Amino acid sequence: MPNRASEPVFQLIKSLTQSEKRHFRLFTNRQGSTEGLKFLQLFDALDAQEHYTEERVLTQVPALKRAQLANLKANLYKQLLASLRIYHAGQNPDIQLHEQLDYARVLYNKGFYQQSLRMLAKVKLAAQQAEMPHVALLAIDFEKIIESQYITRSLQGRAESLAAEATATAAHLSQQHALSNASLRLYGLYLQAGHARNQADHEQFTQYFQAHMPAQLARNSGFWEKLYFYQAHVWYHTINQDFRACYRYAQKWVDLFEQVPHLKDSQTMLYIKGLHNLLAALFNLLYYSKFMEVLRVLEDFAANQTRRATPNTEMLLFQYIWTNRINACFLEARFTEGVEIIPELLEQLGQYKSQLDLHRTLVFYYKIACLYFGSGQYKQAIKYLNRIIDHKDLSLREDLQCFARILNLVAHYEAGQDAELEYQIRSVYHFLGKMNDQQPMQIEVFKFLRRAGHSAPGQLHDEFIHLKAKLEEIAARPFDRRPFLYFDIISWLESKISGRSVQEVMQQKFLTMK
DSSP states (O other), X not given: OOOGGGOHHHHHHHHOOHHHHHHHHHHHHTTOSHHHHHHHHHHHHHHTOSSOOHHHHHHHOTTOOHHHHHHHHHHHHHHHHHHHHHHTGGGOHHHHHHHHHHHHHHHHHTTOHHHHHHHHHHHHHHHHHTTOHHHHHHHHHHHHHHHHHSOOOXXXXXXXXXXXXXXXXXXXXHHHHHHHHHHHHHHHHHHHHOSOOSHHHHHHHHHHHHHHXXXXXXXXXXXXXXXXXXXHXXXXXXXXXXXXXXXHHHHHHHHHHHHSTTHHHHTHHHHHHHHHHHHHHHHHHTOHHHHHHHHHHHHHHHHOGGGOOSHHHHHHHHHHHHHHHHHHHHHHTOXXXXXXXXXXXXXXXXXXXXXXXXXXXXXXXXXXXXXXXXXXXXXXXXXXXXXXXXXXXXXXXXXXXXXXXXXXXXXHHHTTOHHHHXXXXXXXXXXXXXHTOOOHHHHHXXXXXXXXXXXXXXXXXXXXXXXXXXXXXXXXXXXTOGGGGTOXXXXXXXXHHHTOOHHHHHHHXXXXXX
């Protein structure tokens, strides 16, 4: 039986707001045909269901035959998209511009060349102001078609002017695509591998970066070229754990929108993603005051309901705001308070489950596990770590898979689950062996946990001191400090040595940092 996930039209209907549904009814009735009534009957039947069931649809709408259903669903889907296109046109400049291009085509087909050219001139100007060179190039190409068939004599040197415009715009687009390709590939490398594990990783990423990125931007670079240039640098420096450089380019990314503030509304996703990456760099630098300042900017931006016009924007704001609220709890070592927000987070996570990609979901589970670990609720931490570990696709965030297992070992130790600890150690050794990702920090933790299982209580204190000294030495090395970004094991060791909770140790560090 088809399910909700395999029925795009059902998913689309369930995502509609009441206002969008009213608009669709008006849009469909405007067709004035019997087919339109069938659309509404099918629409109403699907809208009334919580989960898609084909048999219920046929029962609710007896006039529909099973053989007709597939075609009718396809047509309903098409009509829904057409209705939504009109409904959201005012919020999307590119939809409006493409509509005007269509009008220019209609005028051209009717033989009204001058009217079509005037329409194209407006489109071209609006596209340039909206930083949409791809639309401007479409308008220019259409102008060339008209001018090649109808001599307007409206401007001397018109042919040269159009050719120069087309060449310049195409050059900008070519550079824009080259930069966006490099940025996307670097982002893909980060999602797959996380941070550089060693000098070989660093050299591989650097070689790719230098081969695909210009040393500096051209003097006449437009908004998109600058944006993709800054994005690529953010991903590159994040991979190589150069968080100061990452902060610098993430700030340039955000400042670019401050220079053209109207694009915050038309390119909302890219603006808030820039804020999120700026927050990530500040978090890794432990720059608390600036972090809280930028988090307030993000929350204030989200508070304006006119900027939350689409489900995509809603989902991204949920993701970025909640990620950084949890990160604020980590910076301030407010783990117990952080645990209190988990139920609300999980509720919203369920709401966005179909839209949120797997990578983001795994990151949320890891952060939830860290909150529980920091508050001393080790069994709950293990529960969420297992949700990551049980995921079988290892092509995504290998680093997250590794460090979830490390934290899982320590959580088992703290929870007193000694019977499972030896099995867990062997399991993690096997996992990391397959991934060729055994790092000094991991090896030392394994050695400690094996020794701790056979140590007398009086010897554990010395074992903790010995491990802490080893790990502090490892953390000072550029490519070996990566694991400490995921789990502050040194603070955990300090808590065991001093007899305090992890939360107390980290809160003391936070007060000192402030």
